[in-house]
Amino acid sequence: xxxxxxxxxxxxxxxxPDHSTVRSVLPNITSATSSSSNLTRRxxxxxxxxxxxxxxxxxxxxxxxxAEFLELPNSGGVKALDLRVGTGEVPSDGDQVSVHYYGRLAxxxxxxxxxxxxxxxxxxxxxxxxxxxxxxxxxxxxxxxVKSMKVGGLRRIVIPPSQGYQSTSQEPIPPNFFxxxxxxxxxxxxxxxxxGEGSTLGTLVFDIELVSLRHK
Numbered sequence: 001x002x003x004x005x006x007x008x009x010x011x012x013x014x015x016x017p018d019h020s021t022v023r024s025v026l027p028n029i030t031s032a033t034s035s036s037s038n039l040t041r042r043x044x045x046x047x048x049x050x051x052x053x054x055x056x057x058x059x060x061x062x063x064x065x066x067a068e069f070l071e072l073p074n075s076g077g078v079k080a081l082d083l084r085v086g087t088g089e090v091p092s093d094g095d096q097v098s099v100h101y102y103g104r105l106a107x108x109x110x111x112x113x114x115x116x117x118x119x120x121x122x123x124x125x126x127x128x129x130x131x132x133x134x135x136x137x138x139x140x141x142x143x144x145x146v147k148s149m150k151v152g153g154l155r156r157i158v159i160p161p162s163q164g165y166q167s168t169s170q171e172p173i174p175p176n177f178f179x180x181x182x183x184x185x186x187x188x189x190x191x192x193x194x195x196g197e198g199s200t201l202g203t204l205v206f207d208i209e210l211v212s213l214r215h216k
Contacts, residue, residue: 069158075144077160083207088151091213093134097146098211100128103172105183106158106203113183114174128211129172138171139164142206149210161187161202 069079091097103114119127131138133147141159149155165187174180187202 069156072144072148076140076163078141078144078163079158080145080148081156082153083156084152084154086150086153086210088210089213090150091133091147091210093147094216095133096130096214096216097133098128098130098213099142099146100126100209100211101142101172102207103174104205105186106205107186107201108182110205111182113179114172114176119175131171132216139166139204141204142172142208145206145208146210149208151210151213154207154209156205156207159204159206161198161200164202164204 067081069081072078072080100116101114102112102117104110104112116129117126119129121127133143139159141157141163144163145155145157165184168180168184168188174183189197189201192198192201
């Protein structure tokens with residue numbers, strides 16, 4: 001329980017209004033891109049992920065206010081923090097969406113078990129995760145979060161076990177065998193489940209960017 005409280009506290013931060021604040025706080029992370037006027041979406045996402053996981057507080061120049069997670073309506077307990085609000089359309093059941101994500105397991109101190117930025121196409125470019133909303137193939141916590149986002153948005157979500165993986169066939173599935181085994185043997189550990197640890201074993205944290213959607 002203490003580990004979960006500490007990890008939850010590390011997820012709260014105040015957010016920079018632009019990329020320049022991120023550069024000033026974490027210069028080593030962004031120094032490789034100093035020749036570019038804008039960070040890529042991967043750099044912004046990974047910088048935000050690293051800073052909050054380590055418990056940094058990024059203060060805006062005008063004010064310091066801790067951003068809070070809010071429970072999404074009718075979500076079964078999924079909590080969300082918008083890192084960037086999108087300006088595009090909002091998905092509905094039947095739409096095909098493309099997302100980038102970082103997936104972490106709270107029971108392993110925030111161990112990152114998967115990232116779409118590690119999935120590369122033949123040209124070495126990151127491949128987004130594509131799925132159709134409402135088919136039931138994807139864990140419900142992700143679907144709920146995506147259905148209340150706009151294209152271009154970036155959101156951090158905390159998914160309770162009841163809205164996370166209910167079986168080893170639900171997507172997204174880590175392509176790496178060892179990561180997949182570690183993830184599922186932790187979540188579905190029979191001994192720990194019998195000891196009443198089910199309420200913490202399967203808690204997931206995802207950073208999700210809604211890249212695009214297509215009406216089908």
